[in-house]
Amino acid sequence: LIPGMAINMNKISQELGISKTPLRDALLQLDIEGFVTISPRRGVFVNRLTVEDIRSCYEIIGAxxxxxxxxxxxxxxxxxxxxxxxLNAALRVSLKREDYQTYYQQNLLFHDVFLGLSHNSSMKRIIMPMKRRLYDFPSRGYIKEWELSNCRDHDRLIDAFGTGDRAAAVNVWQNVHWSFESQEKYIRRFYYPESTGGRETQAARAAAGTPKQKRQRSVGRKKIASADV
Amino acid sequence: LIPGMAINMNKISQELGISKTPLRDALLQLDIEGFVTISPRRGVFVNRLTVEDIRSCYEIIGAxxxxxxxxxxxxxxxxxxxxxxxLNAALRVSLKREDYQTYYQQNLLFHDVFLGLSHNSSMKRIIMPMKRRLYDFPSRGYIKEWELSNCRDHDRLIDAFGTGDRAAAVNVWQNVHWSFESQEKYIRRFYYPESTGGRETQAARAAAGTPKQKRQRSVGRKKIASADV
Structure with missing residues (x-):
């Protein structure tokens, strides 16, 4: 599935051997979550993840x-x-091993420590699909420097919890960790490597070439494919 | 439609002369927005608006x-x-006239002044259905005292914008206007008058008895009914 392409419901329905009603329901859900656009009488299209989409997701998840x-x-x-x-120590171990699939799962678990204490299930239902939109692209190649910077944000949050400093917690989370402006240089390198110069693209290509990375990519692709139906 | 009741899709489909596919789509949307719960093999049920739902909506909209x-x-x-x-002056005029239907529309317009400046359309798509859940029940009868207090919050927001005081804007909006704790006494009187003593219930009944209010109620009900399909 490539951004911009049309989804052929008849073909998917036949290939996967499922009827059109659950397929319609799944596509409606994906439309609401921002993955596809259902255009009456024109078809269903895979969305691009634009810079503005990312900025919106950061603002919403951060808030x-x-x-x-x-x-x-x-x-x-x-x-x-x-x-x-x-968990933050485990994240650093995964980064050292360049095991980004494990890193990703551990990162969600880190955020779930405080989200899990919240009784606001509607909030979690809003956050989860946005994170899937931002992160479910393991084929992009990771930027280790960005992930190490995220771990330092995690340290600062833990410190703020430990010292009871609410203002510091708000500051690192809303104004640093989920601030589009603060993270913009990494966001552009990660999501749009072709427009940020050759160095990152080469790095991403080199990383993508290891057998471990290729395994991770294929796992990631399978997950996306099954999530589409 | 009464909270807790099951929705008979066959009956609605026949009565409104629409086929089941758009009805399914509409119910799926209402499920995502929290108005109904689709329970596989059991049916579709109209949700109650619990205190916890209101608390969650306040936290999300406030943030x-x-x-x-x-x-x-x-x-x-x-x-x-x-x-x-x-708009805030117009809101006070509508309150004086006890024209709550106009008040409600003007109130949305007030919030839309700053929301309209935001480019975050995903955010607006999250906020709108939550406001509909909170407000689309004009049959409850309004609490003038609450609405006057809301207008004072609006004054404070305008002042904060005028003086460039970000901290004051955040404070009045997140810690007062959309704070469940700050608004709890009004919320309980408005949504659960039966459990907060007879005074408010009587007031609500008296208000509901005027012809103007009855007209507004029937308009409100029609709107809800048409939104259900």
Whole structure:
């Protein structure tokens, strides 16, 4: 599935041996989540992830995760801090091993420590599909420098929880970790390597060439394909 | 449609003379927006609006509208301030006339002054159905005291924009206007009058008895009914 291409419902329905009603439902869900656009009488099209889409996702996830942090701030226990510290150490190990698939899962688990304390299930239902849109593209190749910077943000959040400094927690989460402006240089290198010079593209190509990376890419592709129906 | 009741798709399909596919699509949309719950093999049920639902909506809308305010803060022009002042004066006129239907529309327009400056269309697509869930029940009877308090919050937001005080804007919007805790006494009187003593229930009944209110109720019901299909 390539951005901009039309989805042939008859073909998918035949190939996967499923009827059109569940396919329609799945596409409607994907339209609501921003993955495809259903255009009456024209068809269903795979969306591009534009810079503006990314900016919007960052603003929304940043606002909501920060609200979640504030709402659970007083319920953070030493055991939660330990779990976040442990996960952040594990994230760094995965980065060292260049095991980005594990890194990605551990990263979601890190955020889930505080999101899991929130009772706001509607909020989690908004955040999850946005994260899938931002992250479910393991074929892009990762930028280690960006991920290390994310781990440092995690450290600062853990410190803010530990010292009870709400303002510091809000600042690192909304104004750094989920700030499009703060992350823009990495975002452009990650999502649009072709327009940010050759160095990153070469790095991404080199990384993509290892057998481990290729395995991860094929896993990632399978996941996307099954999510489409 | 009463909370908890099952929706008979065959009956609705026949009565409205529409086929089941668009009805399915509409119900799926309503499920995602929180109005109904589709329970496989059990049916489709009209949701109750619980206190927890309201708390979640307040947290989400508060976080997102506040993020929108911050992102457009530097783009607020004198003309926008004038429009907000004008709308807030009009809101008070509608309250004096007890014309809550107009009040409701003007209130949305007030919020749309700053939301309209935001480029984040995903954010607006999240906020709108939540506001519909919170507000599309004109049969409840309004609490004038609450609405006057809302107008005072609007004044404080306008002042914060006028003086360039971001912290004051964030404070009134996230910690007052959309704070469940700050608004809880009104929320409970408005949504659950039966459990907050007889005074409000009587007031709501008295208000509901005027011909103007009855007209508004029937308009409101028609709108809800047509939104269901």
């Amino acid at each position: 909501l995760e920060t609200a979640a942090i504030l709402s659970v701030f007083d319920n953070i226990q030493p055991s939660h801090l330990e779990k976040m510290k442990w | 997102l509208e506040t993020a929108a305010i911050l992102s457009v803060f530097d783009n607020i022009q004198p003309s926008h301030l004038e429009k907000m002042k004008w």
